[in-house]
Amino acid sequence: MNLRDNNIERISNKTFDVLIIGGGINGAAAATALAARGAKVALVDKGDFAGFTSQNSSNLVWGGIKYMETYEFPLVRQLCMSRNHLLRSYPSSIREIRFFTNLDKGFRFSPFLLYCGALLYWAIGNFFTRSPRFLTPQQINDDESTVNTDHSIGGFEYSDAFLYDNDARFVFNFIRSAINYNCTAVNYMESLGSICNAQGEWQTQLRNTRNGETYEVRSAVIINACGPYVDQQNKISELTTEHRHVFSKGIHLIVPQITNNKRVLTFFADDGRLFFAIPMGNRTMVGTTDTRVSTPETEVTTEDRHFVLDNINKRLNLAKPLTEVDIISERCGVRPLVIKTGDQNNKNEEWMKLSRKHAVDVDRERKHISIFGGKLTDCLNVGEEICEVVQQ
Ligand SMILES: Cc1cc2nc3c(=O)[nH]c(=O)nc-3n(C[C@H](O)[C@H](O)[C@H](O)COP(=O)(O)OP(=O)(O)OC[C@H]3O[C@@H](n4cnc5c(N)ncnc54)[C@H](O)[C@@H]3O)c2cc1C
CATH class of the missing domain: 3.30.9.10 (D-Amino Acid Oxidase, subunit A, domain 2)
Structure with a gap:
């Protein structure tokens, strides 16, 4: 049996500590950080891992020199430290x-x-x-x-830094590490939405996009790392958040x-x-x-x-x-x-000044986390932040 079939068997009708939806850089970094700390993690992506935004970047690992023009010095410092850490x-x-x-x-x-x-x-x-x-x-x-x-x-x-191999391979290395820490990762597996049952456990419907078969997976925590699809996924699961994309x-x-x-x-x-x-x-x-x-x-x-x-x-x-x-x-x-959900940001000058910071929205009662925005450069901070939230 190949790795994917084996992982489909491991995921269907099983219970995990954490289910991560989305295998771009945010989901991959969160999976590695959590699995390395011993959490029982499942990760699914509806396409190839790193097959969406995380394979279309400029391949730069940079401290964001351009954000100095908008005086975002704390962001520049944070990105410089992340760059150094990654280097x-x-x-x-x-x-x-x-x-x-x-x-x-x-x-x-x-x-x-x-x-x-x-x-x-x-x-x-x-x-x-x-x-x-x-x-x-x-x-x-x-x-x-x-x-x-x-x-x-x-x-x-x-000087700054760059991913001389490419962004998608960098992300896949995180997924590989997560698998080495016993994470169950399955690609071409779409989340059709989740419901929180009376016991406070999440039940997520999954669809194998290769053959249409459906499965259910249960988890104590859900991390929505769907990148540009975060809002869409939250809407399907009837969740509201402080931020949007x-x-x-x-x-x-x-x-x-x-x-x-x-x-x-x-x-x-x-x-x-x-x-x-x-x-x-x-x-x-x-x-x-x-x-x-x-x-x-x-x-x-x-x-x-x-x-x-x-x-x-x-x-x-x-x-x-x-x-x-x-x-x-x-x-x-x-x-x-x-x-922020509710903000319009219609004016051009506001648009150009929109910050590239990430945000992590947490619904503590229902144990649901959504990751908004971010950069490849910021991935270790995202992983650490997610671990802190899950441990709480
Ligand atoms: C043109 C461009 C240049 C950039 N340059 C840089 C750069 O040089 N340096 C840098 O640090 N950052 C850069 N970025 C930013 C960076 O690429 C993104 O912030 C980052 O890749 C986003 O990662 P993500 O994991 O949030 O999203 P994604 O990589 O999009 O991952 C989300 C994943 O979720 C999956 N998914 C969605 N819905 C579902 C579902 N229902 N079920 C299962 N899976 C689902 C998708 O298939 C996708 O693989 C750039 C971005 C762009 C667009």
Whole structure:
């Protein structure tokens, strides 16, 4: 019998301490942390593990330098500490990488001010990485001739980290560890909703999406880690929460390798947002975008492709500009962003300022936990926080 069939047998009509619904980074980190502490854990995902948002990120493990512009220093500190922790703990998946940043004339900040910001960022991160470096247009030209310096006013270089293998493999390593700690993990197993019975025990209906068979699993605690589907899952189970999600679509295009240098080329796109060319094996991943959408199901549109291609072509000196023909593959996902239930956040400026912090909503009476938002970078904090709540 293969591992999945064996785990289906272990899960059906059995009782667990904790059932985790959703095998993206949040569910995987929670499963590992709980199983490692001896809890009897089951984890289900309606598709492949890490098959949704957690396979469509920018692969960055970063302290969130851009949140300094909105003065979110506690968040920057928390993310820097998480980055350092991950760099120390997972050296085979995560590596330090340099962000080589060029600024064009008319940019809202001077290169020197941003270099000072990078020094502060380095200090907030306990000087854990290599120090930042100020760059003149001439140095940018000498170090990275692919960067178009026609309108350059200089720039700076600083360090963060990236998942050089990729995000989905990183998540799967957590699931693998959870399984090693005796967690029962089953993919292609959808939760159809849960009810809390008279004894205070959760009964969750599951459907094998491969053959339509249904099962029931019982648990003392439920963790809803459905990413962009958290609200939908809570609605099915008739649960209300303090927070809810709104969605920001982000896309990346994978193109032939732009530079042999293993560093992230960093620019500010026409909309003023950070824009990257990130090494991905012997390819380069270019992006991203930030478009408000109303559902988790999205796709790359012609407009998205043009935005990314136009922006990268303007900022590089390529012998031949990149066109749609050069696109090897595409990534598209939604960032699940957290807002208070009842907030509207209709204005554009409010939208751009929405925080990327995670939130954990707990219904103590019914022993139900929902994880909202978050980042791959923040996964160890999410795991720890969930353990504290479950232990209480
Ligand atoms: C464009 C983009 C770039 C990003 N870049 C970065 C970055 O560089 N660094 C970083 O740290 N973060 C980044 N993020 C954020 C990060 O990717 C996400 O916050 C994170 O992956 C969300 O993980 P999750 O586990 O909450 O959700 P998901 O990964 O979506 O996992 C939820 C899982 O729940 C499953 N599910 C849903 N409903 C059910 C159900 N009924 N039954 C069973 N299973 C169900 C889904 O199949 C899915 O696998 C980026 C996000 C985007 C979109």
